[in-house]
Amino acid sequence: MRNTLLLLLALTLFACTPTQQVTQTTTVTTTTSTVPQQAVTEEVMTTPAENPKAFYNKTEHYITMRDGVKLYVAVYTPKDASPENPYPIMLQRTCYSAQPYGADQYPEDFSRLQELANEKYIFVFQDVRGRWMSEGAFDNMRPYVPNKKATSQIDESSDTYDSIDWLVKNLPNNTGKVGVWGISYPGFYSTCSLIDAHPALKAVSPQAPIGDFYFDDFHHNGAYTLAYWSVNNLFGIQKTAPTSEAWYQFPNMGPDPYDFYLRHTPLSKLDAVTDQDNFFWKEIMANPDYNEFWQKRNIVQHLKNIRPAVMTVGGWFDAEDLYGPLMTYGNIEKWNDKAYNTIVMGPWSHGDWSRRKGRQAVSNVFFGENINEDYQADVEARFFHHWLKGPADGETGLAEAHMFDCGTKVWRDFANWPPEDAIEQNLFLSEKGRILEEGEKTESASTSFISDPAHPVPFNTDIKPLFIPRKYMADDQRHVARRPDVLTFTTEPLTEDLTLAGPINAQLFVSTTGTDADWIVKVIDVYPDNHPDYEETQDNLTMGGYQQLVRGEAFRGRYRNGFEKGVPFAPNEITEVSWKLQDVMHTFKKGHRLMIQVHSSWFPYVDMNPQTFVPNIFEATEEDFQAQEHSLYHAGEYPSNIKVSVLTR
Known part of the structure; x- marks a missing residue:
């Protein structure tokens, strides 16, 4: 147990x-x-x-x-x-x-x-x-x-x-x-x-x-977080009396979760292997849209009239709950002028900061020694001591925003978050896999690819029993960069450091031969070829040329006009799809390259879109899953781009 x-x-x-x-x-x-x-x-x-x-x-x-x-x-x-x-x-x-x-x-x-x-x-x-x-x-x-x-x-x-x-x-x-x-x-x-x-x-x-739960854990912008199905019994089965023993069991998916979930697509096939007493699974299936069930x-x-002091903590590589910390801090800041309100975001996956392990790493990337221990002693303990044992006057010595730069691997303090002096910059996606800055022109109108539900893009390369996916948040992306159904855009090696601090927003102009589609955008740090390996680097990888995921997010295209109700795409009609990828604090160092990937499946982290519009994807049939051609537009009035916030100092 x-x-x-x-x-x-x-x-x-x-x-x-x-x-x-x-x-x-x-x-x-x-x-x-x-x-x-x-x-x-x-x-x-x-x-x-x-x-x-x-x-x-x-x-x-x-x-x-x-x-x-x-x-x-x-x-x-x-x-x-x-x-x-x-x-x-x-x-x-x-x-x-x-x-x-x-x-x-x-x-x-x-x-x-x-x-x-x-x-x-x-x-x-x-x-x-x-x-x-x-x-x-x-x-x-x-x-x-x-x-x-x-x-x-x-x-x-x-x-x-x-x-x-x-x-x-x-x-x-x-x-x-x-x-x-x-x-x-x-x-x-x-x-x-x-x-x-x-x-x-x-x-x-x-x-x-x-x-x-519609933006944390179980959904990402309307897409169901399929990889979390395996823990549904934990949250969805009622016990009958007080107990000290677990009353739920976890399913056995076998050694290869990619294969298991592919064999259980459409989602209705999972219903047959889910405990029939699981009320949460029934609620998820019955409420695919952001309706009253999720909204309430x-x-x-509800974070108004807040009186206690608040310190929100999160991890930049938290696969479960990245939306929650940023929104908790942001809404308290927006609605409570007099509240003591701070945020800490470190180089952590889910809950790493509570562990004592000396070296802190996520996936193959090492971030430093004693990061967790220093946080526990110098930040968390200080916060509670001040308000519960100390003067409780707000003079804690802690920054409003204590944020770890995952590129330079140092802590930075800010008077607010996002930083007020961050400058918005658009990165335009262009022909031949180039990233252009504002003012540069692109000639090619569009780039197209075939998205086939029978062969979805994998979210990682590990073949082993999957429980809660975490390490993928800093994983190498070379395994998908070579696929024909993944569009890759890259800068030249940077001549100076580029620091992103704050939100990332995607604005894509797309079309599809089908009536529904998902869109995944990833921002990636490409290491130089001579980058040394870490102790944590997997045996089958090298950090030279490593393509580290910095931020990635899925979006279910049917919700482009609002999450309350999905609407189909008109086949072959150019349509804008925009969404937020969540914040980052990351410096792309001199000699590194910035890469952006765009594709339409991320399996089995999120479920596969059938690409044929049905009112409830949980009720889609095998016949609804069809390969479709998707196009991303670059030029003229359709300048697909990624908007970032850049720190100049």
Whole structure:
């Protein structure tokens, strides 16, 4: 169980095997596990993070929500807490289990809490409604209910409020100040805590927070994230009673996920191999458009009147949740003039910053030593110390935007994000695979290719069981650059550094012989031929000529007029398709080249478009999947281009 959860999302900040089940009760459990004085003496050379059992007492409780549902919490209180030495509370709410269960059961260590655990807080881990040892029913991205008028109206914000209210009133030796943090789904719950926040809540760090399941995790601009189908059972099967054991199973796709998903196209074939009790899969299939079902689950639209201090954290190579951190920070900044609001974006995949591993790399690319450890000590610990133990005056010494440049591999600080002095620049896609700047002319009208659903463009070269795809975010793109259904555009070697800082937007003018099409645009850093290998470089690759994905994003063309309703293409009619690829902070160094790739499938990261318009792609038949010719236009009134934000200093 432990390895499964860690492999799944690496989201639980400590991970141990669940043991005995807590007996469900309506009364507070006050059993405390203590360590004999002799044991503490023997462990004097260890730290709280290394040996939490020696430094923390554990208790377990059920907290009753306003509608009567009881939620489980595990509480770890420093042994030296007293009325004269109280501690703030650090709360994490999770759907991934507050294990290990049992008042005498401790995690092996608090390594993922390293700096915070050593400084010592009262740590509280809660199973959210409908998960593990808590009562109630689970709902994915449970919609926020504004202006609640009855105790039956609940959401994750009210559950957080009720939990904090109980904790500050009932946990001995707390200071009455609370911090909340969490990664991914716990990041979403952290965001929810900001809305209608309890007065005791002083500091919140949503980390890789899900902002909207239609743009994070399970969809990308209308395209279904097919590679995440394998985790649907985790999110879509209700348990029948509080439990310390997993009640769901993951499917066996065999050794080659590309082959598995190709054999299960159309998407309706997956229905036969999906657990029939999976309510989330049914919801996904029934709601292909950005309709009310998804819209009301958009948490970032509610980030107004924010009172606690906020530090949003994300990774530039986060395959699951890149949209969420940027939108969380951006909307708080837009709607809350007086809020303390900061953002940290590092050279990380999903949740990397919580790990302690010395060398930080994503895919084959090495970014530096002790990046995670330095963040934990100098940024995260400082943020919470200031607001929960320090002066709480906003003078944290932290930058508004602490951003890692993934090209120069150094941190840069900005007064805002995106940087105000970044200059927009258009990169025009031209004939013969060239990239032109504004003012240069292109002669060829268009470039065409055949997109065949039977032979989709792979998103990576690895042939192995696929769980959650992550490393592809910095993978080598040479495996597709040579394909005839991938258009490649490249600059000459740069004569000086080129730093992109901020959003990237694609504006394509296209046509298709079919009635629907997807479009994928990738911005790539092409290394010089003499670039040395790293320790992390795969044996079958060399970093000389490496084509590193810097940013890539899919767009389902039917949603070019809005995500609420898909509309077909008129065959052979030139049409504009525009979308945002998300932000970057990346310097293309002198001697490198900038490459842009354009194609129409990215399999099986996103599902294959049949290229014949059907109202619901989840109901498409095999006959709907047809090879079509797509054209990209360059010249005159149809100048396909990529708009970037360039820093000149």
